[in-house]
Amino acid sequence: MSINTLQILTGLWILIALIVHVTMFYVTAPFGRHTSEKWGLLIDNKLGWMLMELPSLLIMAYYLGWGSQSFSSYVWVLFGLWILHYFHRSLIYPLRIKATPKKMPLVIAMSAILFNSVNASLNGYYLAELAPLEKYSQVWLSSPHFLLGIFLFIIGFAINLRSDAILINLRKPGETSYKIPRGFLFTYVSSPNLFGEIIEWAGFALMAWNLPALSFMVWTFANLVPRAKNHHDWYLQHFSDYPRERKIVFPFLY
Ligand SMILES: NC(=O)c1ccc[n+]([C@@H]2O[C@H](COP(=O)([O-])OP(=O)(O)OC[C@H]3O[C@@H](n4cnc5c(N)ncnc54)[C@H](OP(=O)(O)O)[C@@H]3O)[C@@H](O)[C@H]2O)c1
Numbered sequence: 001m002s003i004n005t006l007q008i009l010t011g012l013w014i015l016i017a018l019i020v021h022v023t024m025f026y027v028t029a030p031f032g033r034h035t036s037e038k039w040g041l042l043i044d045n046k047l048g049w050m051l052m053e054l055p056s057l058l059i060m061a062y063y064l065g066w067g068s069q070s071f072s073s074y075v076w077v078l079f080g081l082w083i084l085h086y087f088h089r090s091l092i093y094p095l096r097i098k099a100t101p102k103k104m105p106l107v108i109a110m111s112a113i114l115f116n117s118v119n120a121s122l123n124g125y126y127l128a129e130l131a132p133l134e135k136y137s138q139v140w141l142s143s144p145h146f147l148l149g150i151f152l153f154i155i156g157f158a159i160n161l162r163s164d165a166i167l168i169n170l171r172k173p174g175e176t177s178y179k180i181p182r183g184f185l186f187t188y189v190s191s192p193n194l195f196g197e198i199i200e201w202a203g204f205a206l207m208a209w210n211l212p213a214l215s216f217m218v219w220t221f222a223n224l225v226p227r228a229k230n231h232h233d234w235y236l237q238h239f240s241d242y243p244r245e246r247k248i249v250f251p252f253l254y
Helices: 003-023 045-066 075-096 106-130 144-168 192-208 211-238
Strands: 042-044 103-105
Touching: 003 106, 003 211, 042 045, 042 106, 045 075, 045 103, 045 106, 075 106, 075 144, 075 192, 103 106, 106 211, 144 192, 192 211
Parallel strands: none
Antiparallel strands: 042 103
C-alpha cells in the first residue's frame, strides 16, 4: 500500500469516528453498567474484554517483529508503548475486573475487534513499512513534541491504571453492585479512567506526529467522551447523593 492510499483510508476512518461520536450520545454502548439483552447473544464479560483487545496487541507485535523497517529507526519506541498498553488491557485488565455474572453482547465484542484491528493495522503498517526513517531518528527522541508526548502518555496511563484500580476495588469479592467512587481524580470527574486514556493517546499522537496516530486519538476521544457522559448520567439517576459538582470527564471543564 502506498503512503497516499494509507492517508486516504485514515482520513475516511477519522470521518467515521466523527459520525460514531455524535451517534454515541444517542445510543449508549451496551457493556459494563449499560449492558443489555436487547443486543442479541451475550458472552462472558472477561472473555469479551480479551477478545476485543487482543487484536491490537497481536497486530502491533506482528508488525514490530516482521515489519521491514521496525528496527531501522526509533519507531520501535512507539511500538513498545502501544504493546505495553495493550498487554495490560487485553491480558491483565480482564483478569482483574470483578464481573462475576456479568455478560456483554457479542455484537459489541465484534465491533470492538474491528475497531482495534483497523487502528492497529493503520498504525502498525505505517510505522513498520512507510514511516520516513529520518523522521524517527535520534533527533526525534529529544524533540519537544516527543518529550511532551511521552510525558502525557505516562501520566495518562498512570491516571487510567489508578482510576480503574479504585473502581475495581469498590466491590468486595462476590459483590456485583455499584458504589460512588471517591478520592483521587474522582473528586473532580465521574470517569478519570476515561480521562487518563484520552490523555494517554493524545500524548501518543503528539509523540508519533503522524496521521494514523492522530486518527487513534480522535477515535479514543470519539468513543470515550460520550461513554463518560453515559456513566455520569447513570450515576445521577442511580444515586440521589451523587456529588453534583463533579464534571463528566475533563476536570473543571466538562
Ligand atoms: N480506547 C478506547 O476507545 C476505549 C474504549 C472503551 C474502554 N476503554 C478503556 O477500558 C477500561 C474500561 O472502560 P469502561 O467504560 O468499561 O469503564 P468503567 O465503566 O468505568 O468500568 C471499569 C471497571 O470498574 C467497575 N466499576 C465501574 N464503576 C463502578 C462503580 N461505581 N462501582 C463498582 N464497580 C464499578 C466496572 O464494573 P462493570 O463492568 O460491572 O460495570 C468495570 O469492571 C477503561 O480503562 C477505558 O479507558 C478504552
